[in-house]
Amino acid sequence: MVVLRWLIQRDVVVVPKSFRRERMAQNLDVFDFTLTEDQRGRIAMLDTRVSLFFDHRDPAMVSWLGGRRID
Template sequence: MPVLKEIGTKYGKSVAQVALRFLLQNGVVVIPKSTHEERMQENFNVFDFSLTDEEMKQIEALDTGESLFFSHYSPETVEWFMSIV
Protein backbone atom coordinates (compact mmCIF):
# COMPACT_ATOMS: atom_id res chain seq x y z
CA MET A 1 0.00 0.00 0.00
CA PRO A 2 1.68 3.22 -1.13
CA VAL A 3 -0.15 5.34 1.48
CA LEU A 4 1.07 3.18 4.37
CA LYS A 5 4.59 3.06 2.96
CA GLU A 6 4.71 6.84 2.53
CA ILE A 7 3.51 7.42 6.09
CA GLY A 8 5.94 4.81 7.39
CA THR A 9 8.85 6.50 5.64
CA LYS A 10 7.94 9.79 7.33
CA TYR A 11 8.24 8.16 10.78
CA GLY A 12 10.95 5.61 10.00
CA LYS A 13 8.43 2.79 10.46
CA SER A 14 7.33 -0.23 8.45
CA VAL A 15 3.96 -0.62 6.76
CA ALA A 16 3.00 -3.13 9.47
CA GLN A 17 3.88 -0.65 12.22
CA VAL A 18 1.76 2.05 10.60
CA ALA A 19 -1.15 -0.39 10.30
CA LEU A 20 -0.80 -1.41 13.96
CA ARG A 21 -0.62 2.24 15.05
CA PHE A 22 -3.76 3.02 13.02
CA LEU A 23 -5.66 0.23 14.73
CA LEU A 24 -4.44 1.26 18.19
CA GLN A 25 -5.43 4.87 17.63
CA ASN A 26 -8.89 3.62 16.67
CA GLY A 27 -9.19 1.74 19.96
CA VAL A 28 -8.83 -1.70 18.40
CA VAL A 29 -7.12 -4.32 20.56
CA VAL A 30 -4.39 -5.89 18.46
CA ILE A 31 -2.54 -9.15 18.97
CA PRO A 32 0.19 -9.23 16.34
CA LYS A 33 1.69 -12.63 15.63
CA SER A 34 5.15 -13.41 14.42
CA THR A 35 7.72 -16.14 14.84
CA HIS A 36 10.57 -13.82 13.89
CA GLU A 37 12.24 -12.09 16.84
CA GLU A 38 13.03 -8.92 14.88
CA ARG A 39 9.39 -8.56 13.84
CA MET A 40 8.22 -9.17 17.40
CA GLN A 41 10.42 -6.29 18.53
CA GLU A 42 9.15 -4.16 15.64
CA ASN A 43 5.55 -4.83 16.74
CA PHE A 44 6.32 -3.27 20.15
CA ASN A 45 7.79 -0.13 18.60
CA VAL A 46 4.48 1.52 17.73
CA PHE A 47 4.09 3.66 20.84
CA ASP A 48 6.76 6.25 19.99
CA PHE A 49 4.76 8.00 17.27
CA SER A 50 1.18 9.04 16.54
CA LEU A 51 -0.61 9.42 13.26
CA THR A 52 -2.07 12.82 12.45
CA ASP A 53 -5.78 13.29 11.79
CA GLU A 54 -4.97 13.69 8.10
CA GLU A 55 -2.96 10.44 8.04
CA MET A 56 -5.78 8.63 9.82
CA LYS A 57 -8.22 9.89 7.15
CA GLN A 58 -5.86 8.78 4.36
CA ILE A 59 -5.75 5.26 5.81
CA GLU A 60 -9.51 5.17 6.47
CA ALA A 61 -10.05 6.03 2.78
CA LEU A 62 -8.37 2.74 1.83
CA ASP A 63 -11.37 0.78 3.19
CA THR A 64 -13.52 -0.30 0.25
CA GLY A 65 -16.11 -1.98 2.48
CA GLU A 66 -15.51 -5.24 0.61
CA SER A 67 -13.72 -8.38 1.77
CA LEU A 68 -10.50 -9.15 -0.04
CA PHE A 69 -11.24 -12.85 0.32
CA PHE A 70 -14.92 -13.55 -0.35
CA SER A 71 -18.39 -12.15 0.13
CA HIS A 72 -20.39 -13.53 3.02
CA TYR A 73 -23.50 -12.44 1.15
CA SER A 74 -22.79 -14.31 -2.08
CA PRO A 75 -25.16 -17.26 -2.57
CA GLU A 76 -22.34 -19.17 -4.27
CA THR A 77 -20.07 -18.69 -1.25
CA VAL A 78 -22.79 -19.80 1.17
CA GLU A 79 -23.48 -22.87 -0.94
CA TRP A 80 -19.78 -23.71 -1.07
CA PHE A 81 -19.48 -23.47 2.71
CA MET A 82 -22.54 -25.64 3.16
CA SER A 83 -21.08 -28.24 0.79
CA ILE A 84 -18.00 -28.73 2.97
CA VAL A 85 -19.90 -29.11 6.25
Protein backbone atom coordinates in the same frame (compact mmCIF):
# COMPACT_ATOMS: atom_id res chain seq x y z
CA MET B 1 3.84 -0.96 11.81
CA VAL B 2 1.58 1.77 10.53
CA VAL B 3 -1.42 -0.56 10.35
CA LEU B 4 -0.82 -1.73 13.91
CA ARG B 5 -0.60 1.88 15.09
CA TRP B 6 -3.74 2.83 13.14
CA LEU B 7 -5.69 0.00 14.76
CA ILE B 8 -4.40 0.84 18.24
CA GLN B 9 -5.40 4.49 17.83
CA ARG B 10 -8.89 3.28 16.87
CA ASP B 11 -9.04 1.30 20.16
CA VAL B 12 -8.92 -2.02 18.31
CA VAL B 13 -7.17 -4.78 20.24
CA VAL B 14 -4.34 -6.17 18.14
CA VAL B 15 -2.38 -9.37 18.65
CA PRO B 16 0.53 -9.32 16.21
CA LYS B 17 2.10 -12.70 15.61
CA SER B 18 5.75 -13.28 14.93
CA PHE B 19 8.37 -15.85 15.76
CA ARG B 20 11.31 -13.63 14.80
CA ARG B 21 12.83 -11.57 17.61
CA GLU B 22 13.51 -8.59 15.30
CA ARG B 23 9.91 -8.50 14.15
CA MET B 24 8.62 -8.69 17.72
CA ALA B 25 10.75 -5.66 18.58
CA GLN B 26 9.37 -3.80 15.54
CA ASN B 27 5.82 -4.59 16.65
CA LEU B 28 6.54 -2.94 20.00
CA ASP B 29 7.88 0.18 18.27
CA VAL B 30 4.32 1.23 17.41
CA PHE B 31 4.13 3.02 20.76
CA ASP B 32 6.83 5.58 19.98
CA PHE B 33 4.80 7.50 17.37
CA THR B 34 1.22 8.54 16.64
CA LEU B 35 -0.67 9.10 13.43
CA THR B 36 -2.27 12.48 12.82
CA GLU B 37 -6.00 12.82 12.22
CA ASP B 38 -5.26 13.47 8.54
CA GLN B 39 -3.10 10.34 8.25
CA ARG B 40 -5.76 8.20 9.95
CA GLY B 41 -8.41 9.60 7.62
CA ARG B 42 -6.31 8.88 4.54
CA ILE B 43 -5.75 5.30 5.69
CA ALA B 44 -9.48 4.86 6.34
CA MET B 45 -10.23 6.03 2.78
CA LEU B 46 -8.27 3.03 1.45
CA ASP B 47 -11.19 0.80 2.44
CA THR B 48 -13.08 0.11 -0.77
CA ARG B 49 -15.67 -1.97 1.15
CA VAL B 50 -15.01 -4.78 -1.35
CA SER B 51 -13.45 -8.03 -0.22
CA LEU B 52 -10.81 -9.74 -2.31
CA PHE B 53 -12.09 -13.10 -1.10
CA PHE B 54 -15.84 -12.90 -0.50
CA ASP B 55 -18.39 -10.34 0.59
CA HIS B 56 -19.13 -11.05 4.25
CA ARG B 57 -21.92 -8.43 4.10
CA ASP B 58 -23.83 -10.42 1.46
CA PRO B 59 -26.72 -12.31 3.15
CA ALA B 60 -26.41 -15.23 0.72
CA MET B 61 -22.70 -15.61 1.48
CA VAL B 62 -23.30 -15.34 5.22
CA SER B 63 -25.96 -18.03 4.98
CA TRP B 64 -23.69 -20.27 2.93
CA LEU B 65 -20.79 -19.82 5.37
CA GLY B 66 -23.08 -20.42 8.34
CA GLY B 67 -24.15 -23.71 6.84
CA ARG B 68 -20.61 -25.13 6.58
CA ARG B 69 -19.71 -27.83 9.06
CA ILE B 70 -16.27 -28.93 10.11
CA ASP B 71 -16.09 -32.63 10.80
